[in-house]
Amino acid sequence: MKLIRNILGKAIIFFDRTFAPTPVKRSAEAQAMIDEKTKNLALYQYHMCPFCVKVRRTMTRLNLHIELRDAKGNETFANELLNEGGKKQVPCLRIQNEDGSVNWMYESDTINQYLESLTAAGK
């Protein structure tokens, strides 16, 4: 089972790299504004998880520079995800609010919608 998951994971990574989305191009000023909006975000993820690949592809396409935290290879991140986020499931977006509070957003579709909304015109 582990072997099959490993092979499938490697295939997903291969296709992801081969057919990588083209990052949107912005003016330096617009990119700086987006970078500012995303600086308090961190994505807890596994390298070979297909749902994480889906979110990472959205990040690449939208040209978002969000810190990736590998919750498989790093025990600290794994513990933060479980103890602070509430469950050991990836992808999970950690959102640090301006007042210091933190939200943990699970579900790849929900995260992708949130990332899209950050880059929507007028926001």
Ligand SMILES: N[C@@H](CCC(=O)N[C@@H](CS)C(=O)NCC(=O)O)C(=O)O
């Ligand atoms: N519906 C979720 C599914 C996420 C999911 O199943 N993630 C798996 C990894 S691919 C997971 O975190 N499993 C728990 C574990 O590995 O401990 C989503 O779209 O984000």
